[in-house]
Amino acid sequence: MGSVRRHAVLASSAEAVWGFVGRPELLHEWFPISSTRVEGDKRWITLPSGITFEEQILLVDNDLRRFQYSIINNPLITRHVGTVDVIALAADRCIVVYGTDIEPEVLGLAIGAAAGDGLRTLRERFGEG
Amino acid sequence: MPRRILFVTTDQQRYDGLGCNGGTIARTPVIDSIAGEGIRYTRAIPSNVVCMPSRSTMLTGQHVATHGVWMNGVALPVDAPSIAMDLWRNGWRTALIGKAHFEPFLDPFALFTENTLASLGEESVYRESANGRREPHRGFEHMELATHNGMGPLHYAKWLRENHPEAVGMLYPILNAQLQVNEAGGGDTGAPQVKHNPIPREWYHTDWVADRAVSWLDTQNDSDDWFCWVSFPDPHHAWDPPMSELHRVDWRQLDMPAGWVDDPVERERILATKPAHWLGWYHGTFVSNYEAPARWVPSTLTADQVREVNAMVHIQNELVDEALGRIIGLLRRKGWYDDVDVVFTTDHGEFQGDFGLLFKGPYHVDSLMRLPLVWRPAPSRAAVTPATVDTPVGLVSLAATFADIAGLPRPDYTESARLPLDDGEAAGLGHERVLTEWDSVLFGKIVSLRTITRGSWVCTATLPGSVHDGTDGELYDLSNDPLQHVNLWHDASHRAMRDDLLEDMWRTLPHAAAPRRACDAPV
Numbered sequence: 335m336g337s338v339r340r341h342a343v344l345a346s347s348a349e350a351v352w353g354f355v356g357r358p359e360l361l362h363e364w365f366p367i368s369s370t371r372v373e374g375d376k377r378w379i380t381l382p383s384g385i386t387f388e389e390q391i392l393l394v395d396n397d398l399r400r401f402q403y404s405i406i407n408n409p410l411i412t413r414h415v416g417t418v419d420v421i422a423l424a425a426d427r428c429i430v431v432y433g434t435d436i437e438p439e440v441l442g443l444a445i446g447a448a449a450g451d452g453l454r455t456l457r458e459r460f461g462e463g
Numbered sequence: 464m465p466r467r468i469l470f471v472t473t474d475q476q477r478y479d480g481l482g483c484n485g486g487t488i489a490r491t492p493v494i495d496s497i498a499g500e501g502i503r504y505t506r507a508i509p510s511n512v513v514c515m516p517s518r519s520t521m522l523t524g525q526h527v528a529t530h531g532v533w534m535n536g537v538a539l540p541v542d543a544p545s546i547a548m549d550l551w552r553n554g555w556r557t558a559l560i561g562k563a564h565f566e567p568f569l570d571p572f573a574l575f576t577e578n579t580l581a582s583l584g585e586e587s588v589y590r591e592s593a594n595g596r597r598e599p600h601r602g603f604e605h606m607e608l609a610t611h612n613g614m615g616p617l618h619y620a621k622w623l624r625e626n627h628p629e630a631v632g633m634l635y636p637i638l639n640a641q642l643q644v645n646e647a648g649g650g651d652t653g654a655p656q657v658k659h660n661p662i663p664r665e666w667y668h669t670d671w672v673a674d675r676a677v678s679w680l681d682t683q684n685d686s687d688d689w690f691c692w693v694s695f696p697d698p699h700h701a702w703d704p705p706m707s708e709l710h711r712v713d714w715r716q717l718d719m720p721a722g723w724v725d726d727p728v729e730r731e732r733i734l735a736t737k738p739a740h741w742l743g744w745y746h747g748t749f750v751s752n753y754e755a756p757a758r759w760v761p762s763t764l765t766a767d768q769v770r771e772v773n774a775m776v777h778i779q780n781e782l783v784d785e786a787l788g789r790i791i792g793l794l795r796r797k798g799w800y801d802d803v804d805v806v807f808t809t810d811h812g813e814f815q816g817d818f819g820l821l822f823k824g825p826y827h828v829d830s831l832m833r834l835p836l837v838w839r840p841a842p843s844r845a846a847v848t849p850a851t852v853d854t855p856v857g858l859v860s861l862a863a864t865f866a867d868i869a870g871l872p873r874p875d876y877t878e879s880a881r882l883p884l885d886d887g888e889a890a891g892l893g894h895e896r897v898l899t900e901w902d903s904v905l906f907g908k909i910v911s912l913r914t915i916t917r918g919s920w921v922c923t924a925t926l927p928g929s930v931h932d933g934t935d936g937e938l939y940d941l942s943n944d945p946l947q948h949v950n951l952w953h954d955a956s957h958r959a960m961r962d963d964l965l966e967d968m969w970r971t972l973p974h975a976a977a978p979r980r981a982c983d984a985p986v
Contacts, residue, residue, distance in 0.1 A: 366574060367572070381572055382573035383570075383571050383572070383573055383616075410642075438641040438643070440569065440753070440984075440985045441642065444569055444983070444984055446981065446982075447567070447572065447574055447984060448572040450981055
């Protein structure tokens, strides 16, 4: 099992950041993917390499500000849970934590890299805290 | 008079793979001839024994702690220092043809420039620098990139898919279904990463790299200064040279390498005298990184498998030598050869059966650390007496050497002086020691080593991790123990030497920046 975690401290309120990253259909606006499609509790994302992942949305908790999803129906990926947490640090400051647990483990590194890129986009959008 | 540098690298090539270094199997007349006209270094050492950190050192002239590429999978920042950029800024034409590997290969999110060039149909990308000038990626205005197989986004794979799609599946699949280094065996002996490859020789990456280098060089003008880094992916595994060439070396006729220990009891006894990660890997109980197949257990390696792997490597080395000969031939036909400095080396070595092991990893012994290095200064630039340099030197000196050839001052960012032209010059340039670092941190498995090579001594300290508590290490006297079978770390009579080497190492090793940069891929 590959377990990775990336984070960014942002200079915006948790409400503002969650209002963006908590919307599964907007993933392509901050994550390095080409497109996002959401239908009910399913999401499909397409990578720049052309690979498409089908995902089950497990949790969108607007109180906890936690989003969880799992890549499903993929012949290579046998286990996966991804979690995005937005945690308030102050009225105008928060931390975004992106974690993934995945089998095969090497994909954890690649998804971690993508998360790092996505968090850089969030820093540009919301400011570094 | 134009100045030109032909920088030739192989990947994972042992010192003893070349005839000029005493190799008796592979015929390498081209490199041997270059060595005969220049300087042959008998103890050239990398800053790290895997690709990305070592190659980053070549480009930056910096130790691993400074450039920060501490493991394969950690990208060299695009704004990192680059000797190629310095040359380009001074009007040189610059190219890198073959394997770059400053950025990770496994890149499904297309995050890294070097993986996107081929799909963009580009040979470089230009970015605005701090001075407002648009500058090419890492200073290379021309990049045509390759690695060891036909899969993935690089130029060679794209060329193979578009022109010879039937050949893509002929090459050994480097990764298995779990995206780990493939353990599948082949050839005659079932050795891992060996395959009888039906690909025609002219489609194999070695000849493709030479073809592309010849093509680029042929477009240069007589008055151009140029820096051409020709980077062959071989003889790195997979060991799958074109099977049309297998007649060159019959593995059944090969002697076992000097580093092979035939008696398994004695082999384990030797491994047990080294820090615990050695024996752990041998038995398959501790796999520290992605440099070897996770599902392959080295203790299962047979003598015949070692012979076959070595035969494949010898064949790959011969093909590289012949490919280099074609490039040199072009330079001669154009009347340029006497104006070209030729530097030949590799990024790290390979066990090839030493200690009963294959591949590489956190093992700082000659198998992985003693590298071929040859420098033939351009005769029209410098009258140099052919020499052999026995003083330990590091690949960290390459960037300063290229600057020196170009007549540029040594860049401030480099951390070592240029290579010496002879042993007498070495001390004056500060070649007193060479430092080598290892860090692997993967899902809780942590190994860190720091090594100093000074004179005939090699001393490695382990740092606290998931295997070591930081008290163990290795100390070898190369003059009396060339195979590094006798670890003197705990030997009381060598305590003073060990402590002196460690004090020297800790005093001179740069401090790594914190926090450590993220690892974004297995390789």
